[in-house]
Amino acid sequence: MEAPGKPGLTPTWTDSRKQLVGCSLGASRLWFTVAGGIVTEVYHPRIDIPQVRDLGFIVADGRGFWVEVKRLPAPDLSLARPGVPALQVMHRHPRFALTLRVVPDADRDVLLLEVTLEGDGDLRPYVLLAPHLGGTGLGNRAAAGRHRGRNVLWAEQGPFGLALAAVAAGQSDGCGPGSAGYVGVSDGWQDFRRNGRMAWHYRCAGPGNVALLAPLERRSTVALGIATSREAAATLAFSALARPFATAWQRQVRDWSQRLAAHGGVPAAGDPALPEALENCLAASALVLRCHQDRIYPGAMVASLSIPWGESRDDRGGYHLVWPRDLVECAGALLALGAAGEARDVLCYLIASQYADGHWSQNQWLGGKPYWDGVQLDEAAFPVLLAAALEEQDARDGIEVATMVRRALGFIIRHGPASEQDRWEEDSGVSPFTLAVCIAALVAGAGFLDQEERDTALAVADFWNTRLESWTAVQGTGLARRYDVAGYYVRVAPAEVVQERGALDRRLPIRNRAHDPGLPASEQVGLEFLQLVRFGLRLPGEPLVRDSVRIADALLRADTPRGPAWHRYNGDGYGEHPDGRPFDGAGRGRAWPLLTGERGHYALAAGEDPLPYLLAMAAMAGPFGLLPEQVWDAAPPADAEHPAGRPTGAAMPLAWAHAELVKLQASRRLGRPFDRPAPVWRRYGGRPPAPTLAVWTPWAPIRTLWRGERLCVCLPEAGVVHWGRNGWREVRDVATVPAGFGLHRALLTDAGLGSGETVELTWRGELTGWSGQEVVIGVREPGQ
Incomplete structure (x- = not known):
């Protein structure tokens, strides 16, 4: 059954105040961010393409009690060691403690989260996922279904696909049947707000601003894979889940510790x-x-x-x-x-x-x-x-x-x-x-x-x-x-x-x-x-x-x-x-x-x-x-x-x-x-040089020459500078010489002009002819 409410609310991104950014030092082409104690934007396969708005959690007992953990008071956050993006987050509530550990898989474009819920035995964690594939919340398609015998949350848009799967201790599938919906209308958060429990099980939603929801086991490992299709992303996620979460955690700590020591x-x-x-x-x-x-x-x-x-x-x-x-x-x-x-x-x-x-x-x-x-x-x-x-x-x-x-x-x-x-x-x-x-x-x-x-x-x-x-x-x-x-x-x-x-x-x-x-x-x-x-x-x-x-x-x-x-x-x-x-x-x-x-x-x-x-x-x-x-x-x-x-x-x-x-x-x-x-x-050495040469160009036509300076005219083509002093007296022509950078220069004065005198000039280019401009430059005392 398709979710109602198409296309959903106008999409936005998340809080910019990140608590952590991270990536692997292996072959993985995935970057993650954390804000408010949950995963926010996830980037793939380049660092300029965010593919996920956020990945958060609800804890609920199925009888009306529910909490979205990012709205709890500030969580306890800790790193494996300073400068190493291997994060543990603990969200506390009088009825429970939800602990998350977050690292990327070093060899795959997969983000891994270890989820542990302790406390009231009736409670269960639910994962909330908001895809923004292709860098936008518009036009995404989402689905909740099964693949290779496991429950999977899926999303696609254009050349990108993602898949979220989970395993639990002693079980091959740590994720229950999920639901796809439109943000602000039929998404998982709206389901809990209206029903106090997960009551909706919509199979698909989109295109639009979509979100996904699924229940998890109290101790589970979640894998979010991103690839060129949803099936490819699911393959990556399942592959990453085949190894213990501790393997990925230890690899991340080892690789980053070595880098920190070196760089x-x-x-x-x-x-x-x-x-x-x-x-x-x-x-x-x-x-x-x-x-x-x-x-x-x-x-x-x-x-x-x-x-x-x-x-x-x-x-x-x-x-x-x-x-x-x-x-x-x-x-x-x-x-x-x-x-x-x-x-x-x-x-x-x-x-x-x-x-x-x-x-x-x-x-x-x-x-x-x-x-x-x-x-x-x-x-x-x-x-x-x-x-x-x-x-x-x-x-x-x-x-x-x-x-x-x-x-x-x-x-x-x-x-x-x-x-x-x-x-x-x-x-x-x-x-x-x-x-x-x-x-x-x-x-x-x-x-x-x-x-x-x-x-x-x-x-x-x-x-x-x-x-x-x-x-x-x-x-x-x-x-x-x-x-x-x-x-x-x-x-x-x-x-x-x-x-x-x-x-x-x-x-x-x-x-x-x-x-x-x-x-x-x-x-x-x-x-x-x-x-x-x-x-x-x-x-x-x-x-x-x-x-x-x-x-x-x-x-x-x-x-x-x-x-x-x-x-x-x-x-x-x-x-x-x-x-x-x-x-x-x-x-x-x-x-x-x-x-x-x-x-x-x-x-x-x-x-x-x-x-x-x-x-x-x-x-x-x-x-x-x-x-x-x-x-x-x-x-x-x-x-x-x-x-x-x-x-x-x-x-x-x-x-x-x-x-x-x-x-x-x-x-x-x-x-x-x-x-x-x-x-x-x-x-x-911290001091300006003595003023000996002033440079005039058509794009920066100075009007002041300091006493004691020579005047250098730079032109974009070879030619002749026609110039004189104090009202076109002592007129002469100076041919330009190459100055590099496609420019040509002519040195005009011999530094003998006094304050209050003037230099007049115009020029003829070999290709463009006479400029038709007359330039007057006054001589002043240095610094004026």
Whole structure:
């Protein structure tokens, strides 16, 4: 009999605040998550395809008493050992204790659960399964039946199928006859709500938002298999059940313990006195970084095995994607953990997914298909820094990187210094963070290039470095006076700042707000400037840096009971509403533990011990050390469970946050930022170079030349630059010469111009002829 209520309620995912994520280190291509003491999203065969919404349990006596265990008070959770995803959960009730042990099968795409119910002898456990095959709750078909003489719960959609079966001690079948239904109408939960027992036995349901229910023996082992059909999934499940659960448990503990010893050694080496909570969080970070790696596409990592505010939406996108920036941040942490082979896999994946013009997608599915179509210059720069980091550690292992580096640096030079999007993907312009990453990539990547390209890359890096403050810092603003500082770096300057400094007074939109407060760029502050110190472009004691830290701490720091965390920027709207409602395209930004790590890196550079920042991050983690994207940083709403310093409904875990924790501990041991490129420090040592050369391009047409600088005109084709001084006097022509990266340059001035004088120019391309543009560049004192 088919269940009534087609197609069921609008599907959603589950709570993003994961207590654990896990996978096997064997051949299995299955990942699982846990929230609320039950299994939530299960991924297969790639890490970007969730196939199950949740797998939970009801305990009932068949006479009207029933409890869904995820609604009980917080369960007792324990791991076989820290950093090993072998989980035991105990749900307690006055009438019973339900114990679950969860591990994947190492050799099959199967998740195993050992179920033990103790207490009142009339009670029985029931398994609740909500399939979301193909990454959605729409269009699934479900059935409860028998296969090869055993009761099985089945689901199918498109190329995917799943099967759930069970065995019990002394029996071949631990699963009773089940039922399929539509969520919110005829599913198992509705059956118990209306009847107090399992009264419905619907054979099938779908297509729609479906769910499955079946009774279990009080001591049983459940196997959830996922494959290309329901029959194939059942074969996998039955195969896994042929062995004792203890075999899978012991294999998981052994494999992960060995990995932790090999690639989780950051806490042990050189600092045996770390607090236990921090050691556990570091071990969890090693686990998270491994669990976010794909098997089909080695080197690909998603941002999070969670769906932010998933209980309010069905969209699986967003965090189940590869961001080049997040990916390289995580690869750096893998290097810190000694997992150089996995970092090399990341580099190979990035080489494979680079566009011919040198950039990468803003984000993409694992196979390389773009998701959003924005372009971020830092994401073109980070892969170069990964290649340089592997080279610096003598760990590149022969991977050919020159072509990738040449393409990436060429893209940066041709499109910078302004980026279409900042690192938070919200505004275009010139960002101190993006500039720091791009300058570092130009310097660190120059060593892979020939002399012509190397000279151009270093010249552009030096020029952008000399202009950092001119483009991204302000002095004497109302905000500066309010906080008694001389000046500070802004979070993003409008792109026009390379032509006119007054652009900093223009309004810069703040996204994710119901009502944009209309702040000018000069009044928006973030922690972007800290990257200048971290990468060796500025010293921590510089007055402008210190003033920026002071104003950022005043505006962005949130002191929670768990420790300090920082907002992305003042006015941020990416987070829950003040009343606790999920982010729905608008909200109010919350504090990020990731930024606590960035602030800790600055503290280290300034001569402080960053241990308090590490401890704060660990204190904001979940029970097994998983770090959230955001924590609640205000008095919690009366009707919401948001204690200060604890995770919000944003992503958890955030792989980037775990990478930051690992690198901060590695930096603490080194006494300097772990990811500071050595060539950058050698070239700059924290100080800007002397301004000797200014670079003008058609895409970044500067209007100011500092006294003492020569002017370099870079064009996208060979040609002649026609130029003069002070109203077209002393006119002359200069032919361009190749500059590498498909560019051609002409050096114009001999550095003899004084303040107040001008340079006028136009150009003729060999292919395009005269440009029809006249450019006037004024000479000013350095720093103006």
